[in-house]
Amino acid sequence: MTQTRPLSRETLKAALGWLAELGVDETLAEAPQDRYAEALREAPRLKSGAPPAASAAQPRARPAARPAPAPAAAPVAPDPQEAAAASLASAARKAPDLDALKAVLEAFQHPLRAGARRAVFEDGLRGARLMVVGEAPGADEDRLGKPFVGRSGQLLDKMLAAIGLDRSKSDPKEAFYLGNILPFRPPGNRTPSLAEVEVFRPALERQIALARPEILLLAGGTPTKALLRTETGIMRLRGTWSLVQVEGRELPALPLFHPAFLLRAPAMKALAWRDLLSLRRRLDGG
Ligand code: URA
Secondary structure, three states, X not given: OOOOOOOOHHHHHHHHHHHHHOOOOOOOOOOXXXXXHHHHHHHHHHHHOOOOHHHHOOOOOOOOOOOXXXXXXXXXXXXXXXXXXXXXXXXXXXXOOHHXXXXXXXXXXXXXXXXXXXXXOOEEOOOOOEEEEEOOOOHHHHHHOOOOOOHHHHHHHHHHHOOOOOOOOOOOOOOOEEEEOOOOOOHHHOOOOHHHHHHHHHHHHHHHHHHOOOEEEEEOHHHHHHHHOOOOOXXXXXXXXXXXXXXXXXXXXXXXXXXXXXXXXXXXXXXXXXXXXXXXXXXXXX
């Protein structure tokens, strides 16, 4: 019998580093689950159309002499996620101010909560002329409770500082306000699903309405698609001004490459700089 030798510390470190590179930075269970082996075990059953093992073990029903009458249609139970989304939308629309909206999100039960430490709601100056809308908190934001405070947030701050904006200022003309579509960190920083975006969009729209910015800066493809209600990607839309409808108000919105993308593709910073200058002109009334 072959004996498996314990892996060295270096090998284990390299394997963990490789997984982290792939975005696997969460442990979800005590023991690993081999999904490939499970799929292979399932394959013959699926091919033959046999019932799953548990029900295959049950005694077979005798063939009925006559076909049984069709059972009465059971009432369709409401999808719990849809019901929760509707209740979030309704509570968010009723929130009279940003603190109340924040409390609504903090109390909202959603599967993403399981992997997140807290709801990340806002940073910067409420009432600033510019609001930056991001995608979702990452690990640093989840730890510190504020949007855009990790590496990509630091780049965002530098980019906006280059056009005279600073989230810590108290003058609405010099400051900016920040929020995300999702308040909870998705596991492994994966891109939020369409369904998750749909659940949280009404709350984000309420946040925009209550913060009353004049201009929106949409950081990356996810907020761009969600707020412009489009399938077109950020590569095509960046730098193009659009109007976003929020609670009866039209707001000019500018899609910009997400700073995390710029960290991976620094050559794209030249295009982002062009977009920032366009934002500066718009803030100056141009
Ligand atoms: N990326 C985002 O989109 N939002 C954050 O808050 C942090 C990183």
